[in-house]
Amino acid sequence: MKNKKQITWVAVLCLVVFNSFGQQTKMDKVKPNIVYILADDMGYGDLSALNPESGIQTPNMDKIVEEGMYFTDAHSNSAVCTPTRYGIITGRYAWRSRLKEGVLWGYDPPLIEDDRTTVASFLSDNGYRTACIGKWHLGLGWHAKDPEKPIAKYEWDRVFEEGADSNVDFSKQVSGPNTLGFDYSYIIPSSLDMTPYLYLENEKATELPTAYTLGKSANKDGRGVFWRAGEVAPNFDFHNVLGHLTAKATNFITEQKTNKEPFFLYFPLTAPHTPWLPTDEVNGKSKAGRYGDFVALVDITVGKVLKALEQSGQAENTLIIVTSDNGSNWTEDDKEQYVHRANGKYRGQKADIYEGGHRIPFIARWPGTIKAGSVSDQVMCTTDLLSTLSGIIGKILPKGAGEDSYNMLPAFTESAEKQIRDFTVHHSLNGFFAIRKGPWKLTTSLGSGGFSQPNLIQPEEGQPNATLFNLEKDPQETKNLYAEHPEVIEELLVLLEDARN
Structure with a gap:
């Protein structure tokens, strides 16, 4: 009898090991492809599936919502471009880096350290083919023509006088996406309204910026039609970027069909950030x-x-995610002219510490894993991608990787029984902090901290x-309850201080 029990337990153990091995092998074979589309300055209220009163019809994004899910409480870690991108790629709040406020310029050096774990390096180390195609805006390792001189001198509206050149040797390879783990990259350096204007493929210019653009001005060319004067590649067409x-x-995507390994595509768009350059295909199609x-x-x-x-x-x-780097640059003047509310019901706009600055659309489809037509009220942050x-x-x-990143997989699969994030820290253009826990949001400065007036x-x-x-x-953040809940204030201030330290 004893021997029979031993044989039975051995058989059970072997079966468990075999099944575990089989499941792991199966998981290895079915690792999903991942496509992460990052719109630039698209608000929560822009999608017709998320805002029935939207002045814009978005049937393709609505299809993802219908066949997948959307998050009602998703946030960018910052209310502007560069720091949000830092958070997405590294899983860290950008204020932990050298960038304490504002954004980078096109000639700035890399913000992400070469040895830091990124979504690209992590996935590449685990069998993924990785690519970055689109707007980078995280700094590049440019080489100076004259090492004794700065790369460029900056002003808000202009970088160079007409005909002047920067001190960049554009013929040399830079350090950028590939250095950080992307197998393939095809990018523009920063926003489409920031110099220099050129494409770089695998960290090398496809065409040198030997021409010069006088730029565009919203005062002359209309609301949203704006880019700064400066260096441009001769065949760089702003309207076709x-x-x-x-x-x-x-x-x-098409080329990956024949590859055995799964792929990760990070596709940060240049739109709908300025310059607003709709094509004939869509001109006049919206009510915004x-x-x-x-x-x-x-x-x-x-x-x-x-x-x-x-x-x-x-x-x-394929798991496909579509989100935005911050809220929309939809001003009070825009609201007076159009019924459309790009940031939905939320206060403020891009750059602000208010919800309109950092509450973003976040939609995802993953057949067989994400239930079609599902909705999540989980608080999510863009830093959560890595975990x-x-x-x-x-x-x-x-x-040490991704210290501000949370694993949101249970939210995608609707298996989370409570809020996954303990708390979330928000950051504005001017470096204002806010912290969110449960229903409570504490902001440690007065004003928008961004574009909306008063900003301070x-x-x-x-x-x-x-x-x-x-x-x-x-x-809508209309009633300040600071004086009524000292115990909440104390808890949130301690959490924020701990996070910052």
């Missing part, structure tokens, strides 16, 4: 002017990616330099 990058992205038409072009871009996945037979094994990828592929992150308010004598809002009851 989004289309050109989309073709590169869809070609990359040139901006709305440009968002419609973003939707067409998403549709082309979906089509490439379907035609290459890769849609069923979520770790959860998806079942590989532990290296020590000095407290009256004896008054706190802070606000406390209950977003569950007051999502």
